[in-house]
Amino acid sequence: MKVDLSGQVWAQFEQAQTRAKHHLDEGRSEEAAAEYRRCANLLRQYSQYAIDASVRKQRLERAEKFDQLAARIQSGLMGQAVSESSALDDYRETVRGLVTKTDVGWDEIGGLEETKREIQTAYALALARKPEGVRMRSPRNILLYGPPGTGKTLLAAATSHELDATFFNVRVSDMLSKYFGESSKLISALYREAGAQAPSVVFLDEFDALTAAREGDESGAERRVLSTLLSELDGLDNKRKDEKHYVLTIAATNIPWQIDKAVISRFGARLIYVPLPDEAARRAILEIEIERKGHASEVSVAALARALGGYSGREIEAVVGHAVASMVRRTNPDLLQQASLGREALAAYTLKVGVLTVADFESAQMAIRPTTTPKDVARFELWRQQIEVE
Ligand SMILES: Nc1ncnc2c1ncn2[C@@H]1O[C@H](COP(=O)(O)OP(=O)(O)O)[C@@H](O)[C@H]1O
Ligand SMILES: [Mg+2]
Numbered sequence: 001m002k003v004d005l006s007g008q009v010w011a012q013f014e015q016a017q018t019r020a021k022h023h024l025d026e027g028r029s030e031e032a033a034a035e036y037r038r039c040a041n042l043l044r045q046y047s048q049y050a051i052d053a054s055v056r057k058q059r060l061e062r063a064e065k066f067d068q069l070a071a072r073i074q075s076g077l078m079g080q081a082v083s084e085s086s087a088l089d090d091y092r093e094t095v096r097g098l099v100t101k102t103d104v105g106w107d108e109i110g111g112l113e114e115t116k117r118e119i120q121t122a123y124a125l126a127l128a129r130k131p132e133g134v135r136m137r138s139p140r141n142i143l144l145y146g147p148p149g150t151g152k153t154l155l156a157a158a159t160s161h162e163l164d165a166t167f168f169n170v171r172v173s174d175m176l177s178k179y180f181g182e183s184s185k186l187i188s189a190l191y192r193e194a195g196a197q198a199p200s201v202v203f204l205d206e207f208d209a210l211t212a213a214r215e216g217d218e219s220g221a222e223r224r225v226l227s228t229l230l231s232e233l234d235g236l237d238n239k240r241k242d243e244k245h246y247v248l249t250i251a252a253t254n255i256p257w258q259i260d261k262a263v264i265s266r267f268g269a270r271l272i273y274v275p276l277p278d279e280a281a282r283r284a285i286l287e288i289e290i291e292r293k294g295h296a297s298e299v300s301v302a303a304l305a306r307a308l309g310g311y312s313g314r315e316i317e318a319v320v321g322h323a324v325a326s327m328v329r330r331t332n333p334d335l336l337q338q339a340s341l342g343r344e345a346l347a348a349y350t351l352k353v354g355v356l357t358v359a360d361f362e363s364a365q366m367a368i369r370p371t372t373t374p375k376d377v378a379r380f381e382l383w384r385q386q387i388e389v390e
Contacts, residue, residue: 005049009049013046020036030074043062043066062090091182111278118270119159144252148312150313152252167201167203171206172205176210176222205252230266286304312372328351
């Protein structure tokens with residue numbers, strides 16, 4: 001049986017790094033260089049556990065840097081002035097890779113009027129100038145919870161766009177699996193970069209992946225990630241307290257009850273429920289998906305909104321997409337033949353569009369079924385009541 005020793009290797013690496021820094025502080029260059037070499041070797045070992053080729057490469061490159069650092073210390077060029085910040089800078093590129101462009105406007109989100117207002121109030125409180133002598137705690141953390149496909153990502157993107165902020169799009173589960181033992185440093189680097197590029201929105205999707213230490217967390221990596229994140233959410237970094245360095249964290253989850261109580265408490269009153277769309281919201285989403293995308297329909301959006309009870313925004317989008325595809329196939333019977341003629345023929349061919357019919361929507365509704373059950377909804381409602389009294 002192959003045993004995963006990556007946690008141990010990582011722990012050894014961290015110990016070597018601590019020793020290296022200590023030697024360096026005390027002016028023992030020879031010993032420091034030796035420990036940095038050890039760091040390099042351990043990182044090379046550690047890189048073999050990476051599943052992702054790009055992560056492996058990143059670790060190998062970092063190992064290389066430790067070797068260079070060791071060489072420089074030995075040659076006495078840097079003397080006491082050597083800092084480790086170059087090693088932390090390695091994360092900077094990774095963190096910058098999380099920056100995503102968003103141009104989602106509030107008007108592209110159907111319904112959720114109250115939710116939008118709550119988010120807007122949060123950042124307005126934080127960003128508006130306070131009268132002389134008045135101090136207020138302004139909200140910096142928001143948790144959006146609710147069934148999948150209800151617009152949580154959209155809301156975060158629209159907030160960022162509205163604030164003209166740098167949008168850091170982080171899927172917590174990916175981060176934990178890709179960077180494992182390094183996740184905690186990555187979070188520090190993330191918030192450092194967000195502060196530097198402020199105003200920023202840090203979007204932590206699938207936030208529930210960050211639960212307290214699970215079994216098998218021998219290296220303590222997950223616990224470390226959690227405590228790093230908690231201190232970032234507490235905003236202990238003084239620089240970020242003023243408006244010039246505004247960093248808004250928006251976390252999102254479909255399973256809020258799996259999140260640690262200690263973590264939930266960091267969000268104070270900013271726990272915002274993003275429910276399945278009600279009839280008015282479904283109608284608003286349908287208008288966005290049908291009318292604003294230039295389609296004509298023989299079924300009114302009002303009738304469709306009534307028929308699609310229990311569907312999430314994403315599912316409504318899929319229903320319309322399915323109906324549009326049926327219509328396109330019907331109105332362009334020669335499309336496949338055109339496709340066989342190659343790209344040039346296709347570029348010269350203009351699609352014919354027709355009216356979306358009752359049959360188009362009926363088959364779409366048969367193909368796409370809502371996945372969130374009334375029981376699921378009840379669970380969200382219950383959790384909501386629970387946190388309100390706790
Ligand atoms: N309220 C909404 N208004 C318009 N479109 C929506 C809405 N909710 C969901 N959608 C559609 O579903 C897709 C997925 O939504 P998303 O924000 O990623 O859901 P979540 O993050 O809650 O799982 C969006 O890209 C959008 O096309
Ligand atoms: Mg999402």
